[in-house]
Amino acid sequence: MVTIKVENLIDFVADVFAHAESSPEEARRIATYLTTANLTGHDSHGVIRVPVYIRWKKNGSVVPNQTPEIVVDTPSLAVVDGKFGYGQTVTPIAVRIGIEKCRKAGLSAVALRNAGHIGRVGDWAEMAAAEGLVSVHFVNAAGSLLVAPFGGVEKRLSTAPYCVGIPRQGEAPIVLDFATSIVAEGKCLVASRGGKALPKGALIDADGTLSEDPHVMYGPYTPDGPRDHTKGTGAIRAFGEHKGSGLAFICELLGGALTGTGATAPNRRFANGMLAFYVDPKVVDPSNYFDGEIARYTDFIRQTRPVAGVEQVLIPGDPERRTRAERGQNGVPLPDDTWAAIVNTAREVGVSEASIQRAAA
Numbered sequence: 001m002v003t004i005k006v007e008n009l010i011d012f013v014a015d016v017f018a019h020a021e022s023s024p025e026e027a028r029r030i031a032t033y034l035t036t037a038n039l040t041g042h043d044s045h046g047v048i049r050v051p052v053y054i055r056w057k058k059n060g061s062v063v064p065n066q067t068p069e070i071v072v073d074t075p076s077l078a079v080v081d082g083k084f085g086y087g088q089t090v091t092p093i094a095v096r097i098g099i100e101k102c103r104k105a106g107l108s109a110v111a112l113r114n115a116g117h118i119g120r121v122g123d124w125a126e127m128a129a130a131e132g133l134v135s136v137h138f139v140n141a142a143g144s145l146l147v148a149p150f151g152g153v154e155k156r157l158s159t160a161p162y163c164v165g166i167p168r169q170g171e172a173p174i175v176l177d178f179a180t181s182i183v184a185e186g187k188c189l190v191a192s193r194g195g196k197a198l199p200k201g202a203l204i205d206a207d208g209t210l211s212e213d214p215h216v217m218y219g220p221y222t223p224d225g226p227r228d229h230t231k232g233t234g235a236i237r238a239f240g241e242h243k244g245s246g247l248a249f250i251c252e253l254l255g256g257a258l259t260g261t262g263a264t265a266p267n268r269r270f271a272n273g274m275l276a277f278y279v280d281p282k283v284v285d286p287s288n289y290f291d292g293e294i295a296r297y298t299d300f301i302r303q304t305r306p307v308a309g310v311e312q313v314l315i316p317g318d319p320e321r322r323t324r325a326e327r328g329q330n331g332v333p334l335p336d337d338t339w340a341a342i343v344n345t346a347r348e349v350g351v352s353e354a355s356i357q358r359a360a361a
Helices: 006-018 024-039 047-058 087-105 122-129 185-192 242-258 289-302 318-330 336-349 353-360
Strands: 002-004 069-073 077-081 107-115 134-142 162-168 171-178 235-237 271-279 332-334
Touching: 002 006, 002 336, 002 353, 006 024, 006 047, 006 336, 006 353, 024 047, 024 087, 024 122, 024 318, 024 332, 047 185, 047 332, 047 336, 077 087, 087 107, 087 122, 087 271, 122 134, 122 162, 122 171, 122 271, 134 242, 162 289, 242 271, 332 336, 336 353
Parallel strands: 077 107
Antiparallel strands: 002 332, 069 077, 107 271, 134 162, 134 271, 162 171
16 A cells, blocks of 8 residues: 655646646646545545546547537526546536526526546535535446446446535535445446455346456456456446436436437447536525524434444535545555556656656655
8 A cells, every 4th residue: 555645646647647648737637636536535536547547548538638518508508518528627617607507597407418537526516515506416427337227237327426515604515426336436446456345245247146356347357457347247236226226227317318428338438428407595595594404404413323333423525524634634545556557557658757756755
């Protein structure tokens, strides 16, 4: 395990993307969002993605320095085509459009299509919450067949994230952000590179056997080599049996089909689609009942008597806030295999040995 200082990690990852044809601004933006995912404990959406992103860039699945196109524009609704640009570039533009429309109308919706991997969806909920807005996000990953629907053993769904952000007066927002599968695919990636093991029975093999072995997902691989989910014999399972499977299906239809990205299908170019709704509480609730009721109900939940072995009942966002504080102070821990894969990718794109050494200092 290696531990990298936050600013060192951002600088190093930015150097990787700058060597892979991204502008300095885009490179640092990607690096900052990926590192922020690690800071919040979402290692599956953090810098472990660097080799994957660079591989996608090399094969043309993602395009550096893209400017998204607004293809539908009404006072309260927009459709934004990301044109397969990096998600960390095109998504904040789409979210900003939703925020500005919501400020004017009190309610808005934005459909983002054909975006590169948009990373931790909670980033976009936090962006809206910082402007005082509630947001709801339905996301799919077209071309990323990973999850078996309830009752099946074959990949038919993406991990289809769902996210809700709620601002709080004077406090960090409440952010619920989860994949509709038992684990995000990135957690399989983390486990395959020496990180946290998968939960028992998170995967299902072709014969119906439950497993937590990443080889079921990726097939054979070397410690620092690429991972290809099309080579595995099995799939990730949906969480909550039929409930998670059903929510994933809805994310595919709203985040994928309705946005124009397309629902997940085999042998197609990877793209995230996101349908997001934005609500201004000040318009819905001019008497400002909402803030006080959030505080009351949050306290009511946290004061629940915990089961043995649990210190306190938490609300969405609590674990991320704790992890952000700890890693912000002490640095980001990365399994040796993960760091080796990132370093190998850096060398492939021409990052200097001096830059690599500075990152790990």
